[in-house]
Amino acid sequence: MHRDLYNTDHRAFRDTVREFVAREVTPHRERWDSAGLIDRTVWAAAGTQGLLGLAAPQQYGGGGSDDFRYRMVVIEELLAADAASLNAGLSVQDDLVLPYVVDLGHAAQRQRWLPPLCAGEAIGALALTEPGAGSDLLGIRTQAKPRAGGWVLNGQKTFITNGVLADVVVVFARTDPAAGSRGFTLFLVDATADGFRRGRKLNKIGLRGNDTAELFFDDLELSEGDVLGTVGSGFGHLMERLPRERLSIAATSLASAQVVFDQTLDYVAQRKAFGKRVDSFQNSRFVLAEMATELDIAWTYLDRSIRLLSDHLLSPIDAAKSKWWMSDLQQRVVDRCLQLYGGYGYMLEYPVARAYADARIQRIFGGTNEIMKEIIGRDLVR
Known part of the structure; x- marks a missing residue:
């Protein structure tokens, strides 16, 4: 490693x-x-x-x-x-x-x-995504309306990691429908509050052990002290913190790809086909060589990004590049490694099969990879 x-x-x-x-x-x-x-x-x-x-x-x-x-x-x-x-x-x-x-x-x-x-x-959760709005955060419908001394929160969130176990939830809500991107606010919501309700524990193809849930807010009363940050600055607060989230996804993607590659390297040295070790075939060696090279290059870029984050210098553009590239690389590496396992790679008793299912979400959450490319592209042509 x-x-x-x-x-x-x-x-x-x-x-x-x-x-x-x-x-x-x-x-x-x-x-x-x-x-x-x-x-x-x-x-x-x-x-x-x-x-x-x-x-x-x-x-x-x-x-x-x-x-x-x-x-x-x-x-x-x-x-x-x-x-x-x-x-x-x-x-x-x-x-x-x-x-x-x-x-x-x-x-x-x-x-x-x-x-x-x-x-x-x-345990904490971050509640952004809704049934009708994922990467398009400006399209969310959960709304907090002013009341004497605070706010009343109504709406629904979905695909919320830690949603079943969460004790506190950071909630992104619309507070001024006429203010565009300045019309959103973050709230810190206690999960024991009246009006907080958990929906289904969602059944996923991967990350099976992690609880992912629907959350509902039904006339949930919040005080001014429950506002997280500044009223109307919720979208900006999100944008400021997305680089860390996206680098975390990138780091997970690359670490997973490396683990699967290392396991596969051991497997093909032991597994035989047609009387020969699987790693003795030229195709196997070429596939392994390509993956090893891509991983080494990716680690260099990730190392740089980690240092920038630690120095508070990681830009949203660099984070977007890391997120989409590393998660796409993870998908390619795990898929090619599974192929080298043959039919055994499709069996859930093998870690490569579980890694294959776990990897797919990486290209979706934290902003889809298509959104990452749009962020990078806009910066290039603005």
Whole structure:
């Protein structure tokens, strides 16, 4: 696995993560996938081990480090253990929800939610997508209307990662239909509030262990103190934080592709066809050579992007490039690796089959890859 990016501290942290995964994750992964739900206890264990809130301030129980390489270590070790579902949930917590609360939360919000989120005692979700609006965020219909002392929230969200377990939800809502992109606001919603309702736990083809749900808001009353950031600036707040989300997706894609490639390299050295090792055929060697080269090149670009993010210099354009390229590469690599397994690659008992199903969503969420290309293209021709 790629190591050039890491120093002694990261390698020591990797030992901690690897021990945690062996103890708290590997024995339970199959059960979580079968149930479509991950035990809350593993979240608390991750918090106790210091694997959550890595970039959150230490005064709230976080790690206090903007170095994304620590997050990368967690991502790599979870994917190496075939725990993509848990990785998806923890990534939403650390790369989406926590940055919103850290950056935009007022003192009371930070004090209430950061300690339990960092400790794994609370689970967070980000509610953007709706049945009729995914990548087109300006098309959302969930609405918060002003009332005396606050707001009344009504609407529906779908495909919400951590939606079943979430204790707190960052909700994107329309607050001024006439104001265009300035007519949206973020709210921090307590899942115990009257008017908050969970719908179905959605049945997905991949990431089977991660809970994905519909959420409903029925005349849910919010105070002014529940506004996250500035009223009317919700869309801008999203745009400012999308680079981290998209880099997290890119990092997951590349780490998964690398794990599958490494496993396949071992497999074709052991598997025989026509009396020969599969890796002895020229076609196999050419396919492996192409994948190895593409992965090495991708790691170089991702390493650069991670350093830019840690220095707060990663642009939305660079993040879009990383997201679409790495997720497309993941799809290509996993598909070609599965082909080298032959019929066994189609069996769910093999990690490559599960990785194949898990990989497909990477090109969709966080903004579809078509949207990523539009972002890059607009920047080129503006």
